[in-house]
Amino acid sequence: MPEGVALARDLVSPAIEAAIGRLTPDVRVVAAYHFGFADAEGNPTGGGSGKALRPALALLSARATGAPPERGVTAAVAVELVHNWSLLHDDIMDGDTERRHRPTAWTVFGVGAAILAGDALLALAQDMLLEDGTPQGPWAARCLSAAVQRLIAGQGADLAFEKRDDVTLTECLEMAGNKTAALMACACSIGAVHLGAPPTLAMALAGFGAHVGQAFQLTDDLLGIWGAPEVTGKPVRADLRARKKSLPVVAALTSGTPQAAELRALLIDPQPLSEDDLIRAADLIVAAGGKQWAEREADAELAAANASLADIDLPADVRAELTAIAEFITARQW
Amino acid sequence: MPEGVALARDLVSPAIEAAIGRLTPDVRVVAAYHFGFADAEGNPTGGGSGKALRPALALLSARATGAPPERGVTAAVAVELVHNWSLLHDDIMDGDTERRHRPTAWTVFGVGAAILAGDALLALAQDMLLEDGTPQGPWAARCLSAAVQRLIAGQGADLAFEKRDDVTLTECLEMAGNKTAALMACACSIGAVHLGAPPTLAMALAGFGAHVGQAFQLTDDLLGIWGAPEVTGKPVRADLRARKKSLPVVAALTSGTPQAAELRALLIDPQPLSEDDLIRAADLIVAAGGKQWAEREADAELAAANASLADIDLPADVRAELTAIAEFITARQW
Secondary structure (H helix, E strand, O other): OOHHHHHHHHHHHHHHHHHHHHHHHHHHHHHHHHHEEEEOOOOOOOOOOOOOHHHHHHHHHHHHOOHHEEEEHHHHHHHHHHHHHHHHHHHHOOHHHHHHHHHHHHHHOOOHHHHHHHHHHHHHHHHHHHHHOOOHHHHHHHHHHHHHHHHHHHHHHHHHHHHHOOOOHHHHHHHHHHHHHHHHHHHHHHHHOOOOOOHHHHHHHHHHHHHHHHHHHHHHHHHHHHHHHHHHHOOOOOOHHHOOOOHHHHHHOOOOOOHHHHHHHHHHHHOOHHHHHHHHHHHHHHHOOOOHHHHHHHHHHHHHHHHHOOOOOOHHHHHHHHHHHHHHOOOOOO | OOOOHHHHHHHHHHHHHHHHHOOOOHHHHHHHHHOOOOOOOOOOOOOOOOOOOHHHHHHHHHHHOOOHHHHHHHHHHHHHHHHHHHHHHHHHHOOOOEEEEEEHHHHHHHHHHHHHHHHHHHHHHHHHHHHHOOOOHHHHHHHHHHHHHHHHHHHHHHHHHHHOOOOHHHHHHHHHHHHHHHHHHHHHHHHHHHEEEEEHHHHHHHHHHHHHHHHHHHHHHHHHHHOHHHHHOOOOHHHHOOOOOOHHHHHHHHOHHHHHHHHHHHHHOOOOOOEEEHHHHHHHHEEEEEEEHHHHHHHHHHHHHHHHOOOOOOOHHHHHHHHHHHHHOOOOOO
16 A cells, blocks of 8 residues: 555544544444444444545645645545545445445444434535635535535436446446546545645646546456455455446447347346356456456556646655555556 | 515525536436425426425525525525435435325435435535635535534434433423524524624524524424314324324423323333323323423523514514514414
């Protein structure tokens, strides 16, 4: 993991813990559990707050203006609160029972408590950006709420796609753009926006984040099929078993190749998929060009990300750390 | 209904419809249905947007500064969006299947879609207050997010109370203060805050709204037991049938009178309550002083509301309309 991520975690975790400490007690317990700061009874775990990827990017975007990382903490916390609002609510909608190797909040505290905790994080995130009364606070808050509406659009599309079997690759890419890339673009720019960076800098950083986010989603989808279990923490081909319409799958299904029909038949069949079925499905995706398409697309997005930063002035260490994080989260380990 | 409420509806409804028109299509359909602008298929109904009580109060709070009502529309829309975020999410948590004589959104579109629609209204409300870039926008947004956190605290307490049978009257009053009075206080002041009113005016209006909100909840709880079905739209004693721990009930249960124990035994019994049981329970609440306490408390809150405005300069018509709405929503019709 790049050094900047661990440093961000050290800087931002206490601020996240302090932020959720402001919530009403019933809600605070749920949020503290969800972040991993506390167990289900509210006892401190000594850990928590997840991977801190988005906070690391937010701190770098503050540093892109020449400011010290400390001045990006509020923006970093706001982005991470929004990310966790979406996790809390998505886990309910998707019926997911495990997150970060622990039971999801709604399975522990109930659907109602998890809805409320998510709501509280969303409102708190917006409020924190307005709290210091700087003229840029409202701009940062509006960037964040634009990302929130795109996350909602992406999750709405994801729910709708489950009921359809005619999803196009364009729709699928748009969904990933909303569900993953929008908040990544926000993370990569909000620190700069909050500190009053010139629009050219803020927009270049947002462009970088949008491309990194798209590359990240493509990579995540590739790892969901071919990733090594010791890297992904999930069984190999887990996304196929769940019949997830991920990008390589939809690329294969819409490839017009002879393999597309066989893959469609396999994935539509309501019977549980055997190990042989899963291996066959993965092979069909390769043969239909879905894997190669996703790999090329991810590489192109990563190149586009770096190109977004080519023409702007950035402190050399900030540029290097942004690139290191982008490469880290789009590494294909199998 | 006071004239100001109908006028507010005419002014604010189109703005609410325009606001939800900005949402992503999947979410817009759910929001338009929930507000009553459209049926479940998305066809316009020609109606919608509810009673508009809070928008009416928000417009009056803008007029309290001497501004025309049009300048309060953004604040009124923001408050109404937040109110409807809470309705959408509370209906899921409470398992309520009917609202405004129609099936609730989650029963029509699913829990996931209703969670997303609520989230979208919450984020949109905050964003609208920042949109015009006035220096007071962030203050108005922060007043609203403070109310949001109190609504969350109130709903969290309400959920927690369902599992307890030792709820005190103080806790119950605090819950009502959070769940009902906080947003009413916000509605009565946000228009003024958004237009840069002096703090003395904004705070007096917020105080008025907080007391009116508390009186409104006490009245609603009284009507939930003794209200005429043709007024409440619910069967008489509906809250007792649902064993709701409303304020008159908790006042009776914690009265220390001989009737408290019999009432507790009736409400704890897991058997469905017969009509005779319900009549007996209502009589016990009267005998234990719960009804009289709630009536006196509501009257005192209404008096305190009007007292909040006694020492501030207000246009005479604004004062009269605020008082008329306060009296209207705390009228006990049985």
